[in-house]
Amino acid sequence: MSSYTFQFGILADYGPYLAGGLWHAWITSLPSIIFATVIGVGLASMQISHQRLLRTASILFVDLFRTLPVVVLLIWIHYVLPILSGVSFSPTTSSIIALSLNGAALACEAFRGGIEAIPNTQSQAAQSLGFSKIQVFRYITLPQAAFATLPALTNVHITIIKNVTVTVLIAVPEVMFRAQELTVQFFRPLELYTGAAVLYVALIWGYTVLMRSLEKLQKWQPI
Amino acid sequence: MAAGGAIHMTSGPFVSIRDVHKSYGSLKVINGISFDIAQGEVLVLCGPSGCGKSTLLRCMNGLERIDGGDIIVGGVNVARASSEELQHVRMSTGLVFQNFNLFPHMTVLRNIALAPIKIKGMPASDAEALAHLLLESVGIPEKADEFPFRLSGGQRQRVAIARALAMEPKLMLFDEPTSALDPEMREEVLQVIRHVHDVHGMTMVVVTHEIGFAKSVASRAMLVESGKIVEEAPARTFFEHPKEERTRRFVQAIVNE
Numbered sequence: 001m002s003s004y005t006f007q008f009g010i011l012a013d014y015g016p017y018l019a020g021g022l023w024h025a026w027i028t029s030l031p032s033i034i035f036a037t038v039i040g041v042g043l044a045s046m047q048i049s050h051q052r053l054l055r056t057a058s059i060l061f062v063d064l065f066r067t068l069p070v071v072v073l074l075i076w077i078h079y080v081l082p083i084l085s086g087v088s089f090s091p092t093t094s095s096i097i098a099l100s101l102n103g104a105a106l107a108c109e110a111f112r113g114g115i116e117a118i119p120n121t122q123s124q125a126a127q128s129l130g131f132s133k134i135q136v137f138r139y140i141t142l143p144q145a146a147f148a149t150l151p152a153l154t155n156v157h158i159t160i161i162k163n164v165t166v167t168v169l170i171a172v173p174e175v176m177f178r179a180q181e182l183t184v185q186f187f188r189p190l191e192l193y194t195g196a197a198v199l200y201v202a203l204i205w206g207y208t209v210l211m212r213s214l215e216k217l218q219k220w221q222p223i
Numbered sequence: 224m225a226a227g228g229a230i231h232m233t234s235g236p237f238v239s240i241r242d243v244h245k246s247y248g249s250l251k252v253i254n255g256i257s258f259d260i261a262q263g264e265v266l267v268l269c270g271p272s273g274c275g276k277s278t279l280l281r282c283m284n285g286l287e288r289i290d291g292g293d294i295i296v297g298g299v300n301v302a303r304a305s306s307e308e309l310q311h312v313r314m315s316t317g318l319v320f321q322n323f324n325l326f327p328h329m330t331v332l333r334n335i336a337l338a339p340i341k342i343k344g345m346p347a348s349d350a351e352a353l354a355h356l357l358l359e360s361v362g363i364p365e366k367a368d369e370f371p372f373r374l375s376g377g378q379r380q381r382v383a384i385a386r387a388l389a390m391e392p393k394l395m396l397f398d399e400p401t402s403a404l405d406p407e408m409r410e411e412v413l414q415v416i417r418h419v420h421d422v423h424g425m426t427m428v429v430v431t432h433e434i435g436f437a438k439s440v441a442s443r444a445m446l447v448e449s450g451k452i453v454e455e456a457p458a459r460t461f462f463e464h465p466k467e468e469r470t471r472r473f474v475q476a477i478v479n480e
Contacts, residue, residue, distance in 0.1 A: 125324035128284050129338040129390060130314035132306075139337060144328050221372040223327045223379075 010188045011195045018182065018195050021175035022203055028092055028172060029161045032099035036160060037153065039100065040107025045137065047112055058108065065105035070163050074098040078170045095167040103160045110156050114149030115141060147218045154211040161204050175199050237262040237426050238283065238394065243292035243302075245278060245450075252278045253289070254450035265420060265427045267437040267458060269473070270447035276430045277321075279447070280396050283428070284318050285309045297393060314342060317387030321399040323379040325371040325386070331358065332367040335386045342390070350389070357385040360422070361415050377408030381415050388419065395419070397429040409433065416440070432477045434462050446470050 011018070046058035065073070077098050082088035089097065118141050126136045168176040179196040183189045236259035245253040252275040260266050268276040281287045283294055285301045294301040299312050326334050335354035339345040345353075358364045361381040363374075371379055380400055387395065397416065401409040413436045420427060420440055431437060437444055437458050444461035446453040446469065454461065454470040465471045 121320065121322065121324045122326065124286050125318075125320065125326070128286060128313055128316070128318035129386070130310050130342045131338065132310060135341055139341065140326055144326075147328075220328050220370040223323075223325065223372045 004190060006191060007188060008191050010182070010186055010191050014182050014186075014192075015195060018175060018178050018192065019199055021173060021178040021196075022199055024092070024172055024177075025161070025164045025174040025200070025203065028095050028167060028174065029099065029164045031096050032103055032160050032164075033157045035096070035100035036103025036107045036156065039104035040111055040156075043104060043108035044111035044115060047108070048115060048137075062105045062108050065101045066109070068102070070098060070102050071166050071169065073102060074166060074170060091167065091170045091172045094170060095164070095172050099160050099163055102163065103156060106156045106159060107153060110149050110152035111145065113152055114145040117148045118144045144222075147215070150211065150215050154208060157207065157211070158204055161207060162200070165200070236260060237264075237297060238428075239293070239295040240279075240283075241293040241295070243279070243282065243294060244290045245275070245282060245287065246290055252450050253282070255292075256447070256450065256452055257292075258445070258452065258455065260426060260428065263424055263426055264443065265429065265441045267441040267444040268428060268430045268447060269432055269437075269444065269477070270453075271473070274447045275450040276447045277398050280318070280398050280428060280430055283396060284313060284316055286318075314390055315393045317384075317390065317392035317395045319380070319383050319387055319395070319397045319400050321403050323371075323376070323383045323403075325379055325382055327371050330368050330370055331363075331374070331382050334371065334382060335389045338386070339389050353389060354385070357388055358382075360418065361385045362411070375408060376404045377411045380404065380408075380412045384412075384415055384419065388423075393425060395425055395427045397427065397431065399430050401431065401433060432480070434474070434477060438462055446473055 043058045043061060046054040049055060074095060078089065078091065078094040122140055122144070123136045126140045127133075131139070164172075164174055165176045167174060168180065171177060175196045179189075179192040182192050186192075238260040240259070241257050243253050243256045244251070252273075254275075256275075256279065268279070270276045278287060282289050283296060283301065285304065289302050292302065296312050296316065299308050301309065301312055304312060325331075326337070329337065332351060332354050335357055336347065336350035339350040339353065340347055355364065355367060358367055361384055363378055363381055366374060366378060366382070371382065374382065384400075400416065401412050404412060413433060416427075416429070417436070417440055419425070429437075429441065441458035443455065444458040445455045446461075446465075446467070448469065454465060454467045456465070461470065462474055465474060
């Protein structure tokens with residue numbers, strides 16, 4: 001065992017500052033979660049479409065952003081894109097773009113899984129009544145798939161929140177950035193990173209509880 | 224097609240099936256079947272499992288595409304219909320499945336009212352009143368606000384029948400409506416189908432092995448095997464004095480079931 005003596009007093013003094021980083025983590029991850037989910041639904045519905053062009057476009061998007069490591073994507077958007085396009089973003093905006101693109105690819109796969117979990121007989125029953133293909137998707141497939149997708153979607157959202165920690169690389173002042181900043185100043189890395197760990201676990205656990213309560217809104221059962 | 228696209232009444236047969244062929248890969252499931260169904264007629268289709276009778280029913284609704292031949296329902300050739308025409312045929316054709324296929328995420332009332340509201344543009348209050356009326360006629364008015372998972376198999380099938388009736392179809396197709404049910408629930412569903420026939424007098428095609436039901440309701444019965452018609456006769460003759468040896472053995476087998 002090391003002879004390191006923990007002095008958690010640093011967290012009494014700078015804990016609130018460290019915890020303030022959670023706000024930045026949240027305002028980066030929440031928009032990313034929303035964009036990723038909305039774009040993910042769009043991508044998934046493109047993939048089940050009969051238009052080959054839409055399907056191919058969606059598959060290309062998903063394959064690109066699922067395979068690009070988030071760090072590479074983030075650095076590219078923040079440092080390379082401005083040189084190529086002349087448009088530059090704030091660290092938070094760059095982070096939201098990167099996390100949304102990566103999250104959308106993951107969310108698409110979650111939705112596709114949810115849609116495929118709905119038996120084909122459901123859309124046949126609806127078609128036999130005279131519903132159009134779009135109506136079948138809107139009224140029969142999507143509402144059932146939404147609940148079928150929730151557990152997988154929660155995982156995607158958690159991944160997005162966890163990925164916020166890589167934004168430390170472009171100086172978004174979230175928890176990890178502040179822990180690093182304080183460590184340089186006070187040389188108490190073990191206490192500060194332990195504090196950061198506790199804060200992230202609390203944020204993500206809270207989010208998980210929220211999503212589980214959404215699952216409870218399902219009053220029906222599959223038959 | 225008639226104005227508005229509704230199925231129109233013709234003086235000839237209501238349904239006309241002409242030399243229909245259908246394969247799944249190399250497996251031939253329907254091999255040149257032809258027959259007519261007159262307006263108001265009840266036709267019972269029977270045959271061993273895998274003989275093509277359910278596929279034929281699904282082809283009549285355009286859920287399966289045929290490889291050759293024509294299926295004309297109310298003047299529309301389902302085999303060559305555009306998706307709009309097909310939608311109109313389906314609006315006036317009710318299909319009841321073996322496994323009910325109710326929408327699990329909607330209440331019983333919504334299951335029945337959704338199609339008239341979204342497809343016909345019926346005001347929600349009218350559609351719900353219609354749904355209550357239909358639930359009354361299938362004998363489960365108290366289940367309106369339940370979700371399907373809370374119903375027994377027989378009740379689910381009765382809701383499925385009500386859901387199909389809500390579109391006021393001219394033709395009802397029943398695909399083994401009682402074969403997924405316990406024996407004691409079968410009778411309640413058959414009773415409802417009988418009632419539907421008595422009240423609405425609509426044209427029906429029923430895939431079933433229920434001989435008692437077939438003899439009392441059907442005008443005609445048909446044995447299908449290996450995608451071909453083996454025998455076709457008035458229902459009573461078919462079950463009591465079949466001409467073909469194959470039909471005799473088949474009827475004997477279902478009596479002994």
